[in-house]
Amino acid sequence: MNNFSILVFGASFDPPHRYHIEILKSAIREIKPSKVIIIPSFLSPFKTSHFADYRHRRKMIKMLLEKNNLKFQIDDFELKKKRKTYTYELARHLKNKHKKAVFYFLMGSDSYNLIKKWKRHKEVLKTFKIIVAQRKGYEIKNKKNILILKGKFSNLSSTQIRNRILNDDYSLIDSSIKRYIKKNSLYFSKMIKDIKKIQTRKRFNHTISTTIGAIELSKIYKADTLKAAIAALLHDITKDMELSKQLKIIKRSKMKVKDLEELSVKAPQIIHQWASAGYAKLKFKIKDKEILSAISKHTTGDKKMSLLDKIIYIADIQAMDRNFKEVKMIRRLSLKSLYLAYNKAREAKMKYIRKKSGFIYE
Ligand SMILES: [Fe+2]
Ligand SMILES: [Fe+2]
Numbered sequence: 138m139n140n141f142s143i144l145v146f147g148a149s150f151d152p153p154h155r156y157h158i159e160i161l162k163s164a165i166r167e168i169k170p171s172k173v174i175i176i177p178s179f180l181s182p183f184k185t186s187h188f189a190d191y192r193h194r195r196k197m198i199k200m201l202l203e204k205n206n207l208k209f210q211i212d213d214f215e216l217k218k219k220r221k222t223y224t225y226e227l228a229r230h231l232k233n234k235h236k237k238a239v240f241y242f243l244m245g246s247d248s249y250n251l252i253k254k255w256k257r258h259k260e261v262l263k264t265f266k267i268i269v270a271q272r273k274g275y276e277i278k279n280k281k282n283i284l285i286l287k288g289k290f291s292n293l294s295s296t297q298i299r300n301r302i303l304n305d306d307y308s309l310i311d312s313s314i315k316r317y318i319k320k321n322s323l324y325f326s327k328m329i330k331d332i333k334k335i336q337t338r339k340r341f342n343h344t345i346s347t348t349i350g351a352i353e354l355s356k357i358y359k360a361d362t363l364k365a366a367i368a369a370l371l372h373d374i375t376k377d378m379e380l381s382k383q384l385k386i387i388k389r390s391k392m393k394v395k396d397l398e399e400l401s402v403k404a405p406q407i408i409h410q411w412a413s414a415g416y417a418k419l420k421f422k423i424k425d426k427e428i429l430s431a432i433s434k435h436t437t438g439d440k441k442m443s444l445l446d447k448i449i450y451i452a453d454i455q456a457m458d459r460n461f462k463e464v465k466m467i468r469r470l471s472l473k474s475l476y477l478a479y480n481k482a483r484e485a486k487m488k489y490i491r492k493k494s495g496f497i498y499e
Contacts, residue, residue, distance in 0.1 A: 141171050141237055142169075142238065143170055143173075143231070143235060143238045143239070143240050143241065144164055145176065145231065145241065145242045146174070146175055146176070147176035147215075147224070147227065148176075149177070149295065150177050150295075151188050151189055151295050153194070153197050153314065154298055154311070155293055156292075157198070157201070158201060158205050159270075160270035160290055162205070163287070164241070167284070167286060167287070168284075170241060171238075172238075173210070176211075176215060176227060177213075177215065177216075178215055178222070179216050180215075180222070184356075186361065188363070193321060195216075198211075200314065204311065214231075215227070223255065223256045224255055224258075224261045225255070225256060225258075228240075228260060228264035240264055240266065241266045241268050242261075242265035242266070242267055244267065245270050245275070246270065246271050246272045246276070262282070269283050269285050273289060297309070298310055302324045302325075303329060303348055305333065325366065328370055331420075336374070336377055339458075340376060343458045344369070344372070344373055346457040346458060347372060348369035348370050352369075354475070355445075364425060364428050365431075365445060365449070367423065367425075368427075368431040368445065371416070372410075372431075372435045373453075374417065378412070383409055384408065386416050387408070387415050389415065389419060390414070392411045392415045407437055409436070410433050410434065414429045414433035427443065430443065430445070431443070431448070434449075435453050438483055447479045450482065451479060454467065455468045455471060455478075461485065461489065462485075463482075463485040466481060467482050
């Protein structure tokens, strides 16, 4: 009887946190494996990108596991592939490498409930014995042939933690991970520090709310999440500045604005969209055209709007600090159809401008 057992734990670790440690410790207690293998994902099949690079996520999970006195190995299988990797490929790789081992694969109930969507999931289930950690809010749908860890685990998610970091709140993460994040400017921590210095508190809160919304929309509509986050973080960066300063930034950054002179008299409140794009270029060294475009169209919109342009426009207009009549409807629509949400948002904005007898820029 072969009793060499391997516990496999793969995740994004973006960043790693208490929940990862809790479930791993519990699984080790339960199975007493001969070996623990950690697989940081290079790019999950369900994501367009991670927030931190592989090497940073790898370092952070290593630090956290060592701090918790856990014995483990990291397998860089996914890094070597340098592309989206499926779990069945990992299964083949591990079976090949450790021919006689019995494999256990650890995951949360949120992932397990989606296992039928995994490519060649039957092969995965053949290779691995599945151990599931019950996560609050994700009742395990099919309990057949799996091992369920005793107890419930904290509901902490990396998304939650990243959203806190956007607010400069590190209370949910380990102190060494916090230091690492700051030292390496991960999760936009440096950019956030700079933004906080420039914006008023109220504007900063709006910026963060817009950013969290833009990230969510980018996930739903498969847009580039990192670009969405950067565009949202910088979309109002010059809004608290004097108009004369905004105009100078536009000039220095060579942003092209139709009828700028007329606009700065008739609609000075919209100038900040070009000034912010210019400032992103000059001070934050953003060269990406899609990001700059989304910033420079976020107030007026445009006849041609890319996916990212629309995401920033909508995330801005439906941020949590907004309370105009149609906002709830736009928020609901944005989860179903970006097209409908954009049209509704534009219509609401036009109505508002007309009511105020304002200037419509087209
Ligand atoms: Fe704005
Ligand atoms: Fe805004």
